[in-house]
Amino acid sequence: MHEVTPKATTTGEIRLDGEEIHALDPVAVRRRIGMVFQKANPFPTMSVYQNVSAGLRLNGVRDRAELDEAVVRSLKQAALWEEVKDNLDGPGIRLSGGQQQRLCIARALAVQPEVILMDEPCSALDPIATAKIEDLIFDLKQSYTVVIVTHNMQQAARVAEWTAFMYLGKLIEFDNTKKMFESPTEKLTEGYITGRFG
Numbered sequence: 247m248h249e250v251t252p253k254a255t256t257t258g259e260i261r262l263d264g265e266e267i268h269a270l271d272p273v274a275v276r277r278r279i280g281m282v283f284q285k286a287n288p289f290p291t292m293s294v295y296q297n298v299s300a301g302l303r304l305n306g307v308r309d310r311a312e313l314d315e316a317v318v319r320s321l322k323q324a325a326l327w328e329e330v331k332d333n334l335d336g337p338g339i340r341l342s343g344g345q346q347q348r349l350c351i352a353r354a355l356a357v358q359p360e361v362i363l364m365d366e367p368c369s370a371l372d373p374i375a376t377a378k379i380e381d382l383i384f385d386l387k388q389s390y391t392v393v394i395v396t397h398n399m400q401q402a403a404r405v406a407e408w409t410a411f412m413y414l415g416k417l418i419e420f421d422n423t424k425k426m427f428e429s430p431t432e433k434l435t436e437g438y439i440t441g442r443f444g
Contacts, residue, residue: 262361277305280354284366286346288338288353294321295334297349301357316356324352325382344375351382362386364394368401380405399439403427411435 260267267275288297298317299307307313317334321327326348330341338349347367354362364383368376383405386392396402402409403423410420411432419426419435430436438444 277357278360280357280359280362282347282350282354282362282364282367284369286343286350286370288341288346288349290337290339292338293335294330294338294341294349297338298352298356300353305357317352320352320356323355323386324348325378325385326352342375344371344378347371347375347379348382351379351386355386359390361391361393364392366395366397368396368398376401397444399427399441411438413438 256268262275262278289300292300295317298320299313302313302316318327321330326345329345338346341349368379371379380401383392383394387407394405406423408420409423409426411418411426413434419430419432421431426435427439430439
């Protein structure tokens with residue numbers, strides 16, 4: 247995400263299937279890793295259909311039948327199809343906040359990535375929309391590697407199989423979620439989980 251940011255630097259390694267991603271072409275990485283941001287960001291001038299098919303079109307897909315199939319598949323995977331199937335030409339920006347976030351998830355899914363990164367995907371949503379996104383995460387993790395960043399301890403305990411606790415840019419602890427929440431190894435982790443700080 248930072249290859250065009252002047253003076254941006256990184257340290258450490260991020261590996262995808264054993265390959266250091268900083269050594270790969272950024273466009274190739276974006277095809278393999280889908281990103282869902284904290285604030286829903288549907289493309290404002292595009293319809294629901296265009297939002298979902300945008301990544302495929304950028305990758306050169308022009309066949310209408312292939313685009314149609316991907317849009318339907320992705321909207322169903324994102325649990326949004328039933329709500330928008332009669333208004334695919336309507337603006338994505340006119341959907342509710344929770345629907346917009348699921349639209350962005352559908353857009354990420356359309357290119358069939360290996361990994362889906364979600365940065366606080368429920369932070370701006372009400373409890374009903376949050377429950378829908380969490381249910382969706384459970385469904386998605388059957389087919390994708392889903393990495394979610396959250397400060398919501400209850401959400402992490404509900405949706406994650408594995409948890410990494412990071413503090414000031416350092417990995418403090420990584421373990422099975424149940425074990426980490428019930429008996430963390432590090433005092434700093436325990437302090438955060440129990441609400442002593444943060």
